[in-house]
Amino acid sequence: MSMEDVLVPRERHDAVVLIGVDRWENVEFIKVYAVSEEIAKKTLEEFFNARGLFPGDYRLVSRGHEEVGERKVITTKTEGSLSAALARLGLKLLSNGVLYLENIERLYQFTLVSETLYERIASETTTKESRRVKIKGPVDELEALSLGLDAIVENLRGVELSEFLPENALLLREPPVERVVELLSGERDYPLIVETKDLKKYAPLDFPVVLRLPPLTVEEFTAELSQRLGFDVDSRYFLSYPPERLNLRNVEALAKLVRALMEKKGLSEKDVLELAVRLNLGEL
Template identity: 30%
Template sequence: MMETDLLTPKERYNGVILIGVRRNEIVEFIKVYAENKDLAKELLEQFLYEKGIHPADFVVVDQGYESVEGKEIISTRTESELSAFLARFGLRLLSNGVLYLQGKKEIYQITSVSQDLLEEIKTRTEKTARIELKEEPLRVDLDEINLPEGIKEKLKPLELMEDTLIINYAEIPISEILKSVTKGAVKIFESMKIGNFTVKIFDENLHEVIAKNKGEILIKPPVIVWDGYIDSVEDFEFQTVNGNVYNAPLFLKAYKGFLILQEPPPELLEKLLRIKEKGFLKLKGKVVKIKERFTIIVDTKNPTKYNGIVLPIKIKLPYLGSKEMKEILEKEVGFEIPLEIVEEIPTKYRTFKSILILVKLFKRLQSKRLEKEPLELLKDALSLFIGEKNESH
């Protein structure tokens, strides 16, 4: 039995109508869900009649039974992908209510679009089809990075793109370095289907887009960072967006790139290595095959935590030597520094992080004490930083 009050938003149990409208309220898109084909056709015809739309102005582009297993309702909130698609054409998704599925596993749908919208979709599709997304080989080129040669040599194994444990006493900014030296272009899917579920892979906050084409995206090789002190292990689980749409775990977003784990729990590292080894994981009982690899980089100052875990490569980055620290510090402040000044810095402060703090202090002092020589200001900054009394005051 067909429902009355077709244009009134309310709770519905037999069928629902989703529409895409422009700002001037002109309907350009109609999708009808109903218990069966006949009811879907009746609802579509009645809607066209009540809105004063001539049937010849619309074209049915898709119809048939659609799986709704796992869904409880159909509404504008559950149809986020459709809403996003329509938004690209300047349309807003509306409905005449919420359809309660009451345990149904499938439901009939008819999708109809205006002649104008169909032409616009075809035009955009033809333009998009002409864009060929070409991958470029992924590589790490450390020759371009501005670091002391000794440090560059220690980091060379990263060019092999194998899982690596970096014992980073020098607190070298591994993520920044990898982002600057990782070259190439890789293709990922905007989302992937797992049974009746949609998993969103592309993340505008993590991926740098080069080009897009029909759900495929060409990006720079991802270098994704997870910090064990501030981030959550839940980042590595499927997270519900709405309905049957999920956000991909962080490691799936690192496909064809690097996943940098800063002080990760050993259990998390073991889990990720196991996923890589087996080549699959599960979502609600559905198996997800992992076709593409991602490289794990563990960045730690506490290597004993990982004694029982075997990674192909281990890189040791000790505290900076006097000459290394002198070279880096001189590049930051822009003048020559006597080696004996650097040699007085205690070992625990000979790190990249310490250099950044020291340079910040130096520049702050420089803006306040214009009459002092730069070298004297640097000495003052050092005294403040390491907690020694500054005799020059």
């Protein structure tokens, strides 16, 4: 494959290059699929040379073998989840053709992101989300997890992360640091997602994606609980709640507790809430 050939869209049987470009045609994301590691390296080098790109401007965020499975080809149309994830970042998915997978069981892949995109993803927080009184949908920043990159999420909000992950991702909650080091340094064909409530614990480790989800505000917590219970809840019950209790998982737990008390105790909404809050805080 010549330097010029690597840019020409055509049918391929050895390697394909998928890229994410912004509206100015800057290459912000690169993924190479190839029948071997050697061909993947060669294809990536030829692509850099042909596009006049500098390897130092990109970070290698994922590499390793990947099972072909039921796929017959790889093209932009078969990479729907990747295309959607890039679109949410303002990028368009392009490729240099179609890679046919006949008689191929495993592929080798490299995934790289530009320093610009890396810094953008790593620095995004949920500031705008925390200003909302009602959480009606997915946290926008968590869409970055669908890119298939290793990530660490300080999840003080109690968001369920599994719905944002690629199918082959490994989600670990509060794993030992030694285990994370072992996984990050080894060769894998899946992204690692670490969920924690203490980001400092993993501070020495480098993740392409670092997300921080702050606790709910008292107003958000109250709004979520009111929605689940079907009646308005006074926010004063939660003014003294510790931040670590102001999360979506505790909202669900408290809602179940309130409903159970209402069924068995026959108390008024006010009395039930006061009792439920005390039980939830361990004050009885």
